[in-house]
Amino acid sequence: MLAYFPYLLALVIVIVFLIMLANRIRIAYPVLLVVAGLIMSLIPGIPAIHVSPELIFVIFLPPLLYEASWSISWKELWKWRRIICSFAFVVVFLTALSVAFVANAFIPGFSLALGFLLGGIVSPPDAVSAGAILKFVKVPKRVSSILEGESLLNDASSLIIFRFALVAVATGQFVWYHAALSFAWMLIGGTGIGLLIGWIIMKIQRFLPTDANMDIVLSIVTPYIMYMMAEEVHSSGVLAVVSGGLLLSNKRYHFLSGTSRLRGVNVWESFVFVLNGLVFLLIGLDLPQITAGLKGVGFSSAIGYGLLITAVLILGRILAAYGAVVVTLVMRNFITVADSRNPGLKGPLVLGWAGMRGVVSLAAALSIPVYLKDGTEFPERNLILFITFIVILCTLLLQGLTLPHLIRKIKLPDFKDYIPEAQADDLIEKELATRSLQYVSENYTSQTQTHPFLYQLTSKWKNKEIGDTESSISVDIKEVYADLLAQQRLWLLAKNEIDKSLDEDVIRKHLHRIDIEEEKLKHL
Structure with a gap:
C-alpha cells in the first residue's frame, strides 16, 4: 500500500485540477472525471488500484450518505414524501424488474436472478452527478428537493434488492416469506440502529466536555459505526446511516456549538470532495481490468448489452416520472398531496432525464464476490461489471451533458412554492x-x-x-x-x-x- 501512496497523492492533485477545469468550461465534474479516468487507463504503466470488494461499501458509502442526510432539508423531505418514496422504492423496484426481464430475454446466460442482481445495481440514480449539473442551471426548488430526497433513499431500496438477488444467485432458490421477514428486519432494524446510535452520539456531545475538534472526529466516525453495526446484525447499513444522519442533522442546533458547526462544514466539504473525486476517477481507471475479465462474450456484444440496459433505464424513468403525475392527479381526489396542480409536461421530463448513475452502482458491482461459497466463479460477474460501467458512462455523457441544455430550452415554470x-x-x-x-x-x-x-x-x-x-x-x-x-x-x-x-x-x-x-x- 505504501508503494501506491505517491500515486494516490497524484490522483488527488489530478482530481483538483480536473474539477477546476470542469468549473471553467461549465460542465459537471463527474463527467470529466470519468472521461479522464478512462483516458488515463489507456496510458501504459498506469498502476491499477485494487480495493477489496467487501470494503467498497464501508469506505465510500457511509460518509457520502451521511453528508447527504445532513445537507437535505427535513421539511422538504416531508413535504414531497409521497413522490420521493414512490421514486425511491416503487420506481426502483419496477426498474430492477424491467432490467431483469430484458436481461433474461436478450443476454445469453442471464437468469432472472442475475437480471435482478443487475437491476438492483443500476437502478439508483446518483445524487452527486445531479447536484453537480444543477449547480450550473436554475431549477424550481421542488425539482431539486425531489431529486435530493430520492437519491437519499433509493440507495437503500436498490441495495436491498441487490442483497436478495445475490442470495438467490448463490443458493439457487428464493423463499418469499423468508425474504419478506428479512426485508422487514432490514428496514426496521437498520432504521432503529441508526436512530439509537444517533441518539447516543447526540447525548455524548451534549453532556460531555467536547470541543470542536472532538465533535468533528465524532462526526466522521459516526456513519462508519452506524453502517458496520447495522450490517453486523444483517440489517440495512444504508438505512442506518440515513436515519441516524437525519436525526442528528435535525437536532444539530441543540447539541453542537456554533464553532463545531462552522468548522465541521468545511471539513466535511473537503472530505466528501476527495471521496467523490476518487470514486468517479476510479470508474474510468477500472475499465481495462473489467474488459480483461470478459470471457465468452465479444467486446461489441458486451457494449450492445450495456446500451440496451441503458435504454431501458432511461425510458423507464421517463415513463415513471409521467406516471407519477397521473397517479398524483388521481389521488388528489382522495388524499391531501403536496401540490394538487397539474405540473404539465416539462417538470416530469426534467425529473425523468436526471437519472445519471454513479457511485452506488459502481460500489455495488465491485462488491459482487469473485467466487461462490462452493469455490466456483460467480456467474457473469465481469459482464455485470462491464454493463454497469457502460450504463454509468452513457448516462453521465448523454444525460449529464444534455440536462443543462434541456432545462434552459424548456424553461421550467416558477411553481411559486416559496417566497422569493x-x-x-x-x-x-x-x-x-x-x-x-x-x-x-x-x-x-x-x-x-x-x-x-x-x-x-x-x-x-x-x-x-x-x-x-x-x-x-x-x-x-x-x-x-x-x-x-x-x-x-x-x-x-x-x-x-x-x-x-x-x-x-x-x-x-x-x-x-x-x-x-x-x-x-x-x-x-
Whole structure:
C-alpha cells in the first residue's frame, strides 16, 4: 500500500485540477472525471488500484450518505414524501424488474436472478452527478428537493434488492416469506440502529466536555459505526446511516456549538470532495481490468448489452416520472398531496432525464464476490461489471451533458412554492429585528442605555438593519449579545417549523450567520 501512496497523492492533485477545469468550461465534474479516468487507463504503466470488494461499501458509502442526510432539508423531505418514496422504492423496484426481464430475454446466460442482481445495481440514480449539473442551471426548488430526497433513499431500496438477488444467485432458490421477514428486519432494524446510535452520539456531545475538534472526529466516525453495526446484525447499513444522519442533522442546533458547526462544514466539504473525486476517477481507471475479465462474450456484444440496459433505464424513468403525475392527479381526489396542480409536461421530463448513475452502482458491482461459497466463479460477474460501467458512462455523457441544455430550452415554470429569496431575507431580517428589540426591552433596558455597543445594535434593529458591529465590549455585554443571538436562533428554528412558505435553505443561511456572529463575539 505504501508503494501506491505517491500515486494516490497524484490522483488527488489530478482530481483538483480536473474539477477546476470542469468549473471553467461549465460542465459537471463527474463527467470529466470519468472521461479522464478512462483516458488515463489507456496510458501504459498506469498502476491499477485494487480495493477489496467487501470494503467498497464501508469506505465510500457511509460518509457520502451521511453528508447527504445532513445537507437535505427535513421539511422538504416531508413535504414531497409521497413522490420521493414512490421514486425511491416503487420506481426502483419496477426498474430492477424491467432490467431483469430484458436481461433474461436478450443476454445469453442471464437468469432472472442475475437480471435482478443487475437491476438492483443500476437502478439508483446518483445524487452527486445531479447536484453537480444543477449547480450550473436554475431549477424550481421542488425539482431539486425531489431529486435530493430520492437519491437519499433509493440507495437503500436498490441495495436491498441487490442483497436478495445475490442470495438467490448463490443458493439457487428464493423463499418469499423468508425474504419478506428479512426485508422487514432490514428496514426496521437498520432504521432503529441508526436512530439509537444517533441518539447516543447526540447525548455524548451534549453532556460531555467536547470541543470542536472532538465533535468533528465524532462526526466522521459516526456513519462508519452506524453502517458496520447495522450490517453486523444483517440489517440495512444504508438505512442506518440515513436515519441516524437525519436525526442528528435535525437536532444539530441543540447539541453542537456554533464553532463545531462552522468548522465541521468545511471539513466535511473537503472530505466528501476527495471521496467523490476518487470514486468517479476510479470508474474510468477500472475499465481495462473489467474488459480483461470478459470471457465468452465479444467486446461489441458486451457494449450492445450495456446500451440496451441503458435504454431501458432511461425510458423507464421517463415513463415513471409521467406516471407519477397521473397517479398524483388521481389521488388528489382522495388524499391531501403536496401540490394538487397539474405540473404539465416539462417538470416530469426534467425529473425523468436526471437519472445519471454513479457511485452506488459502481460500489455495488465491485462488491459482487469473485467466487461462490462452493469455490466456483460467480456467474457473469465481469459482464455485470462491464454493463454497469457502460450504463454509468452513457448516462453521465448523454444525460449529464444534455440536462443543462434541456432545462434552459424548456424553461421550467416558477411553481411559486416559496417566497422569493430576496423577499424572504427581508422578511426574516425585519422580524428578527422586531423580536430582538422586544426581547432587549423586556430584559436589558438599562444595559442598552449605558453601553454604546448595545445602543448601536438596537439602533440598527430599529432601522430594520442587521449588520456587522465591530467594537470592544465588556464581558457582561458579550453575555447579553450571546443571549440575543441564542434567542434569534430559537426564533428562526420555530419559524422554519411554522412557516411552510419559507425555503429552509434561507433559514439555514441566517442560522449560519448567527454562528458566525457567535464566533466573532469570542474575539471582540
